[in-house]
Amino acid sequence: MSDPTARPLAIGGTRPAEFGDPGPQSAAHAYGLYLDLFDAQRTDDVSPQAPVPTDPTERAHNLKSGLYFLDADMAGCGVVPDEAWTGEQRGHRFAIVALVAHTRTHASPQPGDEWIDGTRQLNADLRAAELAVLTASYIRRLGFDAVAHTPTSTDLDIDRVALQCGLIEGRGRELRAPFLGSGFALSVVSTDMEITPDAPLARRGVLQRLRSTAGLGWLLGWGGTRARIARLNGDHRPLHMGRYPMERIKRVGEATTLVLPDEIERVPVRAGGFPRAAHGDMGPKFQEDVKVFAFKTPQAQSYVQQIGAMVPHQDGEIADLEAPGTSDPDHNADALKALAYHLGGDMVGVCRVPTHAWYSHRGDGSVIEPDHEYAVVILLDQGYETMEGASGDDWVSGAQSMRAYMRGAQIAGIMAEHVRSLGFGARSQTNRLSEVLHIPLVLEAGLGELSRIGELVLNPFVGPRFKSVVMTTNMPLTPDDMIDFGLQDFCEKCTKCARECPCGAIPFGDKIMFNGYEIWKPDVEKCTKYRLGNMKGAACGRCMKTCPYNTEGILAERLALWAAIKLPFTRRTIARLDDRVGNGSINAVKKWWWDLEWKAGRTVEPEKGTNARELDMNGGRIADKQKIALYPPDVLPPGDALGVPVKLDRKAAVARGEQAESPATARVRRR
Secondary structure (H helix, E strand, O other): OOOOOOOOOOOOOEOOOOOOOOOOOOHHHHOHHHHHHHHOOOOOOOOOOOOOOOOHHHHHHHHHHHHHHOOOOEEEEEEOOHHHEOOOOOOOOEEEEEEEEOOOOOOOOOOOHHHHOOOHHHHHHHHHHHHHHHHHHHHHHOOOOEEEEEOOEOOEOHHHHHHHOOOOEEEOOEEEOOOOOOOEEEEEEEEOOOOOOOOOOOOOOHHHHHHHHOOHHHHHOOOOOOOOOHHHHOOOOOHHHOOOOHHHOOEEOOOOOOEOHHHOOOOOHHHOHHHHHHOOOOOHHHHHHOOOOOOOOHHHHHHHHHHHHHHHHOOOOOOOOOOOOOOOHHHHHHHHHHHHHHHOOOEEEEEEOOHHHEOOEOOOOOEOOOOOOEEEEEEEEOOHHHHHOOOOOOOOHHHHHHHHHHHHHHHHHHHHHHHHHOOOOEEEEOOOOOOEOHHHHHHHOOOOEEOOOOOOEEEOOOEOOEEEEEEEEOOOOOOOOEEOOOHHHHHHHOOHHHHHOOOOOOOOOOOEEEOOEEEOOOOHHHHHHHHHHOOOOOOOOHHHHHOOOOOOOOOOOHHHHHHHHHOHHHHHHHHHHHHHOOOOOOOHHHOOOOOOEEEOOEEEOOOOOOOOOOOOOOHHHHHHHOOOOOOOHHHOOOOOOOOOOOOOOHHHHHHHHHOOOOHHHHHHHHO
């Protein structure tokens, strides 16, 4: 089965070593559990055959794009040589390889060194295992057999397969990845799905290597998503500060919207839109829809399986003694940020947890007693490139959400495990099982401002295009201040998200007071029902897709972002210009996924087709007759109303919307 055109394989080399050795406070111990979780799901049953393209090249492009969506640094396809097998072959002829680079390093000392040094290979191994397990699961849901081969559990010589697929090359006694100056991890998925193989790399001299990799386009990032010049990607910045210059955003002592903590009532998990649907509050149709709404694609199914596997490990035993050197709140905050970025977070902030940010009751009806003072809030970008090719409410929307939630659960889980080993209580608060509301904490941690989208805090660099995960702890931390980048004025002048909302749930009008917050309050009932009942896609992120702040973040459109923040008189023009240049439209070049639905245990073509919305310049026609329904805490189901439907009274809720207090009135009342 080996490829007769392939050159001989140079096996037995070493890889570039990682920087630093593990010390007594290394976080290395926290990785083992999560590696085991992935290794336990290397293989599983194969679903019935799905209606996927038969072209092996298109299949290869789909699988490699999926790996890049999951943040692989490199990906390749190939034929598995007979001699590469070290265990059961299972009749698999083809392979997909993922390569994950070590995280960046800076000269010591840096915050978090004592936790991170010695874990870079382990960190890359974990990500490589994640990518292989998720990809193998996805292929099996398409009707083909597939097995993940990870750095810690494999039936293949992974290096030999990676050489065959053209991802690495031998230089002397060392195995190198051509575009990387660091170490890396590899994983492989073997499969019986026919895919077009990539060729092994030809032997190259020094001059050939320079000519093939040192082009101007590669250095500047033209035609791609990352530049080789470190400064253009933010790689020159200390790890604990992240890639985005959040320190340049104005910091303020209180939120840019009115918040009245003493008027905010705690709410139970049971009162959320999706739990209400699950308990039958919205009727039997939505009670069924909520079981699958965001993960009704083969990709999202794979991610959700991993999210569920992590839930039992969100909490755990705490070491008896506090570790030495962990009493400085400034150092602790910076070290935790560095660890979060090292693990793959895109934006990190720290805050105190206000009492009202805790749910009053868990999903099982039990009462929650706040037990942690601080929160580390981590944002996960849902992916600019993929969002560019989507409508926002098509079949990849749910996968974008679940990918971010899955990665966040992994990051916060490892961090919490390590913090507990240092002698402090800590718990990861994930989308699957959280005791805190995330939106107030994203605001409190200085990661954004409340936006017109409503119950969403918008970040200046990635806009609304993120999901959050939280780690609560009683480790002493220094909170970050909140921020002001002029969003209230911008959103006042821009109604694009309201115009583009498929169900008219985002208000065109002014902010109101709702449960102690000044907010553009969305119609949660409409939003929930559309996301659950979307027949031409999985869930919805249309507001994220079309927001003018949905930018590439690092380099592209930086001038417009600077003007929107620093020059208030340009904001209305920028909002209009965003339409004129077509931002929010579908970029067909960026569409890499297949529109498929996971239904009744198999992958099928969507019966109703696929949403493919372009910008709706006439969407504002509903503004004058828009009615927003409000369900304040006094009409929400109690926390222990389990299995008992509490019907929504929309007529009364619309009346409450019309009678809502204005922020100006609230300010006068409070004075």
